[in-house]
Amino acid sequence: MRKRILLFAAALLASAGAHAQTIHSPNHRLALTFALTPAGEPSYQLSYGSKPVIKPSRLGVLLRGGAGMEQGFVVAGVDSSAHDDTWTPVWGEVKSIRNHYQELAVTLRQPQQQNRALVLRFRVFDDGLGFRYEWPRQQQLAYFVVSEERTEFNLPADHKAFWIPGDYDSNEYRYTTSRLSAINTLPIKQLEMRAAPYTVQTPLMLKADDGLYINIHEAGLENYSAMFLNVDTKTFGLRSQLVPDAMGNMAYLQTPDHTPWRTVVVADNAPAVLASKLILNLNEPSRIADTGxxxxxxxxxxxxxxxxxxxxxxxxxxxxxxxxxxxxxxxxxxxxxxxxxxxxxxxxxxxxxxxxxxxxxxxxxxxxxxxxxxxxxxxxxxxxxxxxxxxxxxxxxxxxxxxxxxxxxxxxxxxxxxxxxxxxxxxxxxxxxxxxxxxxxxxxxxxxxxxxxxxxxxxxxxxxxxxxxxxxxxxxxxxxxxxxxxxxxxxxxxxxxxARGNEFNAFSEGNLPEHETILPFTRLMGGPMDYTPGIFKIKLDDYGPQEKGRQVHTTLAKQLALYVTMYSPLQMAADLPENYEPHLDAFKFIEDVPVDWDDTRIVAAEPGDYLTIARQAKGRDEWYLGSITDENARQQSVKLDFLRPGQRYEATIYADGKGADWEKNPTSYRISKQQVTNKSTLKLRLAPGGGAAVSIKPVGGK
CATH class of the missing domain: 3.20.20.70 (Aldolase class I)
Incomplete structure (x- = not known):
């Protein structure tokens, strides 16, 4: 379904500041408002019901060797539409994905710069916002060099943030959890070329005190430099920082062209953030005709x-x-x-x-x-x-x-x-x-x-x-x-x-037990990660003096759970074959667990604390569940209401064993079986730094 409204500048208003345009998400919870400031600067704001998500924030792009495209604009046209369809991924976490949004495309012109044109395209989904800059083919602007992008995300408060420092050459950092006002990357020592002390990478995960969860990233990055975020620790404003090349330039473009989408995922609960398909929906369909x-x-x-x-x-x-x-x-x-x-x-x-x-x-x-x-x-x-x-x-x-x-x-x-x-x-x-x-x-x-x-x-x-x-x-x-x-x-x-994978446990101080509870809300928002789980020999001292005191910062049961919680269609059983031989009963879960899915349910989640996910195997009435925690022991109750009604199943539970602890007793595990239906509830005990993995397969008839 598409509904179009086209308005041209002659029929619009005389004052630029009055050109505010508002569109809502299909469920009307999110509202996006575009406006021009008195100086002709494009701006936008986003709200979730009565709660502000992004305060008025300016947009613009600076060009090398000439006037920028950040002010002096007038509105030349507004194109509004609605879109709703469903597509089938070649592989993924779910069998089909709904792509449902309201779109606002604002055409801007700069009268003082040969009437150059810029289109700002906004798409508002039930779970967030995507927007990008587009340059139509035009004589006034053909080849051009981007020297800076001035995209702002002005936040209304000092949110809790899960972040790693802006580094143009590495994503392999431990995550820091702090308020925006406390962000400072200088104390963090590591590898390559870092940006300014208050620059962080995307995806940036935020939690507001009013209960909103906000994730800022980008989609469809194919011909542009990656976006980092400069943080104003006093006003809580974020501004884009692109990665420069050897000449100090950010991108070389030729009209018609566009930037990647800037994305803001918004929800009032953490599981909804992980369930979002907004970033995938903003990417183009497969360019590979035969994917068999x-x-x-x-x-x-x-x-x-x-x-x-x-x-x-x-x-x-x-x-x-x-x-x-x-x-x-x-x-x-x-x-x-x-x-x-x-x-x-x-x-x-x-x-x-x-x-x-x-x-x-x-x-x-x-x-x-x-x-x-x-x-x-x-x-x-x-x-x-x-x-x-x-x-x-x-x-x-x-x-x-x-x-x-x-x-x-x-x-x-x-x-x-x-x-x-x-x-x-x-x-x-x-x-x-x-x-x-x-x-x-x-x-x-x-x-x-x-x-x-x-x-x-x-x-x-x-x-x-x-x-x-x-x-x-x-x-x-x-x-x-x-x-x-x-x-x-x-x-x-x-x-x-x-990102910082499982391998860092072998040659560094390792990954904190909370690491795997943060990654799905950050790095994995953009796509699957080859995290290399499945390490069974947790203590590494026996490998030699270079490994003295090092270990994987999880229990063995948590290593199994990662095959479900850390989504990837390519999963490695990363340990040595001889380390699996004494634990083939636990290795059975790695043998069984699929890597392609028909359905995914985010049962419980809180970034930095815990995560429980259930997934249905592709083409089969089998479910696999992973539950993990940070350094704290937890009890997780999992209702199995996603199972097919009337069907009995056998649940094989690979859980932390007696006295299990990621640091003191990481290889203690227990395997048990029980019959379940869609009315059952599993009660999982997670040890400090631990987890549980469950396979659920149908037995008998109804």
Whole structure:
């Protein structure tokens, strides 16, 4: 259904300040008002019933080498419409998604600047707002350079915030919970190039004292630099901060063009934030016509043993090696190389025995000896294996076992080198039976001076998604910009890392027990995360002196629950096969849990505290439930009213055991079974830093 109203400037009013336009969400709870200030500055405000969400906030874009597009506007036209349809994702948390919104498109012109045109497009959903800047094709403005974007989100109060510092090259931080007035990133020490001391990354999760939950992010980031937020700790105003390139510019555009959507998800309860599909709805439909080859899956991998220092990615310890001149067969092996033919066969055997579809192998290819920290361009060629990795033999061995290998392409941050070699690398994958690739961007970016979250790299990630799709390959990106819903447009882009993953427990002070209760409200708002759960050997001391005192900051039962609470269509059983062998009764949940779903119910949630989610398996009357907590023990009562009426089910409960505690007794777990119906209630006891995982399968008849 669409209803259009078109008004032109001649029929409008003489005073710019009187041009206020208001639209409501379909359920009328949210109201968006657009207006021009007396100086011709675009502004907007958003309210939820009688509660202000965003106070009057200005909009504008500054251009390099000329007058900006932030003031001096008059309204040339207003286009209002309604939209309501339903679409089916290729894979996802639900079987279908309703896309229902009211739209307001305001055409503005600058009489003093050759009548240049700008369109501000607002879409108001029941669960929030999306808006973006659009530049129609026009003679007055063809090619232009964005020097700054002045998008404001002026908040009405000193909200509680869940944030990480603005870093143009890393998302891998612990979350801080504080009031907006207390935000200061200076005390946080870490990796790369950070923005100003009061700049934070999106998605930014906020909780107001009046009971509203607000999430600010962006959608459809494909040809622009990522948006950070500068925080005014006195007025609680937020202003956009884009990532600069090597020249200090933010974006290079050509009309017709547009920015990504700026998004504000709003709800009066935390579960509704997690249930929102606003960001997905603002992305374009799939550009891949035939998606039948795209398969959500689980995998194991030659990876964790390198993280804990039990093996190395590099085959030799030599340095100063060059791709074109080194005879790799003559290198002296260091005896610690992880990706050997024999070891990969062990992983293939384990995967086949436990119905795991894939095996990831890192460190299989030449070049690992001297790339770290050298800012070197030509590190990897992505097609030459080390002497102890038999590509053809492993391809045939995996195929005979009904398993496939997953390729790993660590670019070392050298995107230029990767782009030169991508077509050859993807052809190599096709020839050797690899249907999916995990990419990595560890290190400073080449082209030098560019950033992981700048426009150049944003375009690179989208290009990688397109090229892999053209080769019918799936992709999982590590160290990219944080996702913004582009997996709707490129459904072969199964997952990304782009946050502090489970691996940080192996080589740092680790992730706090609350970490996994915050990530769904922040990083995962934009898309699935390859978090690498499933670590069963919680205490890491036995791996050697480098791991002394380190551990995973969860219980074993919580590691199982993460397969449900940390959504991804690509899930890794990340631990070593030998660490699963003593706990195969618990590993059964990892075997069983799907990675694609028909329905999702957010049962209970509070960012930083707890989360309980139930999901229905794709095409089956089976449900899987995950419940996790922070450092505090909790009791969770879960009504099973989402089950089919009249049907009996068997619930297998993988719970924290007697005395379980993430720090003192993390591997204590208990497995029990009970019969349930849609009238049953499960009572789950979560230990400090703990969790529970439940599989619910039908038994008998009605």
């Amino acid at each position: 080859w795209i398969k959500p899956q689980k995998f194991v991998g030659v990876w964790w043993l390198m993280q804990v220092g039990k093996a190395s990615w590099n085959y030799a310890d030599s340095t100063n090696l060059k791709l074109a001149t080194t005879d790799w067969s003559k290198l002296k092996p260091n005896g610690r190389h992880g990706a050997t033919t024999a070891r990969v066969k062990q992983y293939i055997d384990f995967a086949a025995a436990h119905h795991i579809e894939g095996v990831l192998v890192e460190g299989w290819n030449v070049g690992w000896e001297d790339w770290v920290g050298n800012w070197k361009e030509d590190v990897f060629d992505f097609v030459t294996p080390y002497p102890d990795f038999a590509v053809d033999e492993l391809r045939d061995y995996a195929a005979a076992k009904g398993v496939h290998l997953i390729m790993h392409h660590e670019t070392s941050g050298s995107a230029t080198n990767y782009e030169r070699r991508q077509e050859d690398a993807y052809r190599f994958m096709q020839e050797h039976g690899y249907p999916a690739v995990k990419t990595g961007y560890v290190g400073k970016i080449i082209p030098r001076g560019e950033h992981h979250d700048g426009q150049w790299m944003v375009r690179h990630y989208a290009r990688a998604a397109r090229l892999t799709a053209a080769s019918r390959l799936m992709i999982d990106m590590h160290e990219p910009v944080r996702p913004t819903g582009l997996h709707r447009t490129y459904p072969n882009w199964l997952a990304s890392e782009a």
